[in-house]
Amino acid sequence: MKSICIVGAGKSGIATALLAKRQGFDRIFVTEKTPEDNFLDSKKILEENNINFEFGKHSINLLDEFDTIVVSPGVPPEAEIIVEAERKVKKIISEIEFAYQFNRNPIIGVTGTNGKTTTTALIDYILKNSGKKSIAVGNIGTPFSQYVDKVDPGTIIVLELSSYQLDRIEKFKPEVAIILNITPDHLKYHKTFSNYREAKFKIFANQKHNDLLILNFDDKETFLAKSQARGQVAFFSSSPIEFGAYLKGDEICLRFPESANEEVIMKSEEIKIPGLHNVYNSLASIVAVRFFNVSNEEICNALKSFEGVEHRMEFVRNLDGVSYINDSKATNIDSAYYAISSYKQPVIWIAGGRSDENDYEFLDDVVEKNVKAIIAIGEAKGEIFSHFCTMKRCYLEDTLEDAVFRARQIAEAGDIVLLSPACKSFDMFRNFEHRGQTFKDIVGKLQ
Ligand code: ADP
Numbered sequence: 182m183k184s185i186c187i188v189g190a191g192k193s194g195i196a197t198a199l200l201a202k203r204q205g206f207d208r209i210f211v212t213e214k215t216p217e218d219n220f221l222d223s224k225k226i227l228e229e230n231n232i233n234f235e236f237g238k239h240s241i242n243l244l245d246e247f248d249t250i251v252v253s254p255g256v257p258p259e260a261e262i263i264v265e266a267e268r269k270v271k272k273i274i275s276e277i278e279f280a281y282q283f284n285r286n287p288i289i290g291v292t293g294t295n296g297k298t299t300t301t302a303l304i305d306y307i308l309k310n311s312g313k314k315s316i317a318v319g320n321i322g323t324p325f326s327q328y329v330d331k332v333d334p335g336t337i338i339v340l341e342l343s344s345y346q347l348d349r350i351e352k353f354k355p356e357v358a359i360i361l362n363i364t365p366d367h368l369k370y371h372k373t374f375s376n377y378r379e380a381k382f383k384i385f386a387n388q389k390h391n392d393l394l395i396l397n398f399d400d401k402e403t404f405l406a407k408s409q410a411r412g413q414v415a416f417f418s419s420s421p422i423e424f425g426a427y428l429k430g431d432e433i434c435l436r437f438p439e440s441a442n443e444e445v446i447m448k449s450e451e452i453k454i455p456g457l458h459n460v461y462n463s464l465a466s467i468v469a470v471r472f473f474n475v476s477n478e479e480i481c482n483a484l485k486s487f488e489g490v491e492h493r494m495e496f497v498r499n500l501d502g503v504s505y506i507n508d509s510k511a512t513n514i515d516s517a518y519y520a521i522s523s524y525k526q527p528v529i530w531i532a533g534g535r536s537d538e539n540d541y542e543f544l545d546d547v548v549e550k551n552v553k554a555i556i557a558i559g560e561a562k563g564e565i566f567s568h569f570c571t572m573k574r575c576y577l578e579d580t581l582e583d584a585v586f587r588a589r590q591i592a593e594a595g596d597i598v599l600l601s602p603a604c605k606s607f608d609m610f611r612n613f614e615h616r617g618q619t620f621k622d623i624v625g626k627l628q
Pocket residue numbers: 293294295296297298299300361362458459461462492493494508509510511512515516517519520601
C-alpha cells in the first residue's frame with residue numbers, strides 16, 4: 182500500500198496529488214493551513230478526483246498514517262507539521278523529488294537567485310526553434326508533476342528550480358544543471374546565506390561523470406561549486422574562458438576543450454532581451470543547448486527573436502518620450518541592480534514592498550550613476566527613503582498608483598520610469614504578477 186500526505190494545496194500540491202493518483206497510490210491526503218475560501222479551485226479539483234483533504238489546519242496526529250510527506254515550496258522548515266514529521270522520521274521530500282521517480286526524459290535544471298525564469302523560457306525557446314521537443318516546467322509556473330508521466334519520450338524537460346524545491350531532494354538528477362548566480366535572498370526561510378547556497382548546490386548532488394554542470398565563472402559564490410562537481414563543468418563569463426560561452430569584446434563566443442577553435446556566435450547587441458544580466462542568461466543557455474546538439478546558427482536566430490518574459494524588464498508604453506518599464510519580478514536587491522544598470526537614460530526608480538533583510542548599500546553606486554529620482558512605496562518605503570534621501574531626490578507614496586502619478590509628474594522626455602521594487606510584493610499585492618499587472622493597468626490609463 183502506497184500512501185502520501187501532501188502539505189500545501191497550491192498548484193504544485195494539487196499536481197502532486199493528481200500524479201500520485203495516476204500512479205496508483207492507495208491513500209492520498211492534502212493538508213492546507215489556509216482556509217478553503219482561498220483555495221476554492223484546488224478544493225474542486227480534489228473533490229472531483231475523490232482525494233481526501235483538509236483546509237484551515239494541519240492534523241499532526243494523521244502523520245503516522247503516511248509513508249511519504251511531500252512539502253510544497255515555501256512551507257518553512259520550522260512549521261509544526263514539518264518538525265513533527267521529522268520527529269516521526271518520515272520521508273519528507275519536495276514535489277520535484279516525488280515527480281522525479283516517474284521521469285524518463287532528459288532534464289536541464291536551472292537554478293540561481295535571479296534569471297531562472299528568463300533562462301528556462303529562453304532554453305525552451307531555442308530548443309523548440311531548432312525543431313527539438315521540449316517543455317518548460319517547475320518554478321516557471323507549470324508543476325513538474327503535471328507532465329512528468331505524460332511527455333513524449335525524448336522531450337527535453339527544462340526545469341526551473343527554486344531553492345525551496347531543491348531543499349528536499351534525494352535522488353533528483355538533471356543531465357544538465359545550471360547555477361546562474363547566488364546572491365542573498367530568501368534569508369528568512371534559509372536562515373543563513375550558506376544554507377541558501379547549499380540548497381542551490383543540491384542541483385548537481387547526484388550528477389554522474391557524463392552529466393554537465395554549468396556555472397557562472399564571474400560569480401564567486403557560484404564558482405565555489407566547481408570543487409564539489411561530480412560531472413563535467415562548463416562556464417559562462419563576461420571575459421574569455423577555456424570551456425564554455427563568453428563575451429569577448431562585443432562578441433558572444435564559445436569554446437570547448439576538445440577543440441582549440443573559438444566559435445563566434447553573434448554580436449552581443451543582437452540579443453533581443455536587454456541588459457548585461459540577459460547576456461549572462463543567454464550565455465548559460467547557449468552552453469546548455471549545445472549539449473543537446475543545437476547548431477550555432479539556430480542559437481543565433483533564436484536569441485535574435487526571443488522577446489523575454491512578462492514582468493521582467495517588460496516595456497509597457499512610451500508616453501511623451503518617457504518609457505515605462507515593468508520589472509515587478511525584481512524581488513531582491515541584485516535583480517534591481519541589474520535592471521537599473523541596464524539603462525543609459527536617467528531612471529526614475531519605483532521601489533519598495535516587503536523587504537527580505539535588504540542591504541541597500543549594494544545599490545549605492547548604480548543609483549548614484551543611473552537614477553534621477555526614487556519613489557518609495559510599501560512596507561520598506563521608510564528604509565529606502567532614509568538610505569537614499571541624502572543621495573537622490575526621494576518621494577514617499579502610499580500606493581503604486583500614486584507612485585506612477587508622481588513619476589509622470591517629474592519625468593522628462595528621454596527618461597525611463599522603472600518599477601523594479603527590490604522587494605517582495607506580498608505587503609500590497611497577491612504576488613509579483615498582480616503587482617506588475619496593476620502597474621501596467623495604471624500606466625496604460627495615463628493621459
Ligand atoms: P527568477 O526566476 O530567478 O526570479 P527572472 O528571470 O524572473 O528570475 O528575472 C527576475 C528579475 O531578475 C528580472 O526582472 C531582472 O531584473 C533580474 N535578472 C534576470 N536575470 C538576471 C541575472 N542573470 N542576474 C541578475 N539579475 C537578473
